[in-house]
Amino acid sequence: MDSPVLFFAAIGLCIGALILTIVFVLKPRNGSIPIERRRYELSHDNSAVGRVSETAVQFMDTALGRSGGPFNREVLYQAGVKHSPADFTVTVIASAIVSAVIGTLLFHIFIGVLLAVAAPLLAKLVLIIRTQKRRAKFDAQLTDTIQMLIGGLRVGHSIMRSLEAAAQEAQVPTSEELSRIVNEVRIGQDPRRAIDDCAQRMDSEDFRWIGQAIQINREVGGDLAEVLEQVAGTIRERSEIKGHVRALSAEGKMSAVVLMILPIAVGLFMSVLNPGYMRLFAEHPVGIALVVVSAVLFVIGGFWMSRTVKIKF
Numbered sequence: 001m002d003s004p005v006l007f008f009a010a011i012g013l014c015i016g017a018l019i020l021t022i023v024f025v026l027k028p029r030n031g032s033i034p035i036e037r038r039r040y041e042l043s044h045d046n047s048a049v050g051r052v053s054e055t056a057v058q059f060m061d062t063a064l065g066r067s068g069g070p071f072n073r074e075v076l077y078q079a080g081v082k083h084s085p086a087d088f089t090v091t092v093i094a095s096a097i098v099s100a101v102i103g104t105l106l107f108h109i110f111i112g113v114l115l116a117v118a119a120p121l122l123a124k125l126v127l128i129i130r131t132q133k134r135r136a137k138f139d140a141q142l143t144d145t146i147q148m149l150i151g152g153l154r155v156g157h158s159i160m161r162s163l164e165a166a167a168q169e170a171q172v173p174t175s176e177e178l179s180r181i182v183n184e185v186r187i188g189q190d191p192r193r194a195i196d197d198c199a200q201r202m203d204s205e206d207f208r209w210i211g212q213a214i215q216i217n218r219e220v221g222g223d224l225a226e227v228l229e230q231v232a233g234t235i236r237e238r239s240e241i242k243g244h245v246r247a248l249s250a251e252g253k254m255s256a257v258v259l260m261i262l263p264i265a266v267g268l269f270m271s272v273l274n275p276g277y278m279r280l281f282a283e284h285p286v287g288i289a290l291v292v293v294s295a296v297l298f299v300i301g302g303f304w305m306s307r308t309v310k311i312k313f
Contacts, residue, residue, distance in 0.1 A: 070124065078201055079130040080173065092123045108282040114295075134173050138202045141174045143239070146210065146232040153225040159214055160185060177202065191218075206235045249309050256305035263298065 071088045081088065096119035104112030145166055152162030160182060167178035177198050184194040195211035209231055217224040271278045281287035 070120070071127070075127060075131075078134065079127040080134050081127070081130070088123075092120050095119045095123070108288075110288055111282055114291075135202050135204065138173050138177065139204055139206065139239075141171060142204070142206055143232060143235060145170055145174050145178070146228055146235070149210075150225045150228050150232070153228070159217075159224065160191065173202075191215075206231075206238065209234075252309040256302075256309055259305065260298075260302055263294070 069085060069089055071085050071092070073085055076083060076085065076088060083091070096116040099119050100112040100116035102112075103115040148166040148169055149159070149162045152165050153159065157165065163178050164182045167175050167182060169175075170178060181191075181194045181198055184197075185191050192211055192215045195214065196208065199205070199208035199211060210228065213227045213231055214224065216222075217227065267278065281291050
């Protein structure tokens with residue numbers, strides 16, 4: 001840094017962003033219930049840092065509006081994140097500021113800008129990965145869910161009472177989704193619409209079949225438990241095929257992971273072995289251009305390999 005003012009300003013921004021990040025991670029999360037309706041015995045953070053963080057979250061909540069921005073409530077819900085959109089957005093912004101300051105101080109201002117841009121992209125990637133894991137876990141629990149529904153129907157419960165009982169017995173995320181279906185039906189949502197919405201959120205064709213079976217039973221009658229038993233058998237066979245395909249494609253996925261990690265590992269190794277050689281990629285215009293081109297090709301190659309090893313059923 002040539003200018004001491006810019007240096008101290010960067011240090012101050014870094015410290016402030018770190019404080020905000022720590023506050024958002026460690027401070028207790030309150031719901032969206034107004035303060036006057038909360039229990040009076042709950043303690044509130046009245047410190048200066050707490051007030052600043054709450055002001056930042058309130059400002060962000062106002063700025064995002066009802067849409068919630070790129071990290072809206074539905075995206076966070078599908079990823080299993082309990083934070084509000086404003087909380088999560090402010091955390092991402094604070095992380096971007098910290099990354100930018102650290103990258104600028106340690107390397108170059110271009111690296112700092114690149115890290116700042118990468119922070120929200122990395123947050124989005126993390127949410128996508130968490131969403132995929134949550135959906136995979138929901139599909140893995142689906143067979144047990146059907147068995148609980150069949151058991152409830154055979155003892156005389158209605159389908160909604162069986163869904164409620166399954167929600168109480170099932171694990172996350174199945175318990176959350178079934179509870180949401182029951183609550184939506186209680187406030188007037190059509191059961192078929194509620195089940196279809198759940199299947200769409202979880203991207204589960206198997207659960208959509210369950211909704212269709214329930215709807216057909218409501219229209220023409222019949223033994224719903226027997227129908228669900230046949231659906232469960234079909235889902236088991238599909239699960240076996242999926243497992244076989246995953247085993248066959250595991251080698252391709254591992255190759256993709258190795259090819260994605262290899263250039264990063266080589267870059268880090270060369271930075272330790274010969275820092276002067278790697279410094280050219282952060283200081284020389286040609287080196288910076290090569291880094292940008294490499295990052296673009298890296299993203300394209302990663303997307304191409306992910307599509308190659310992903311099998312759709």
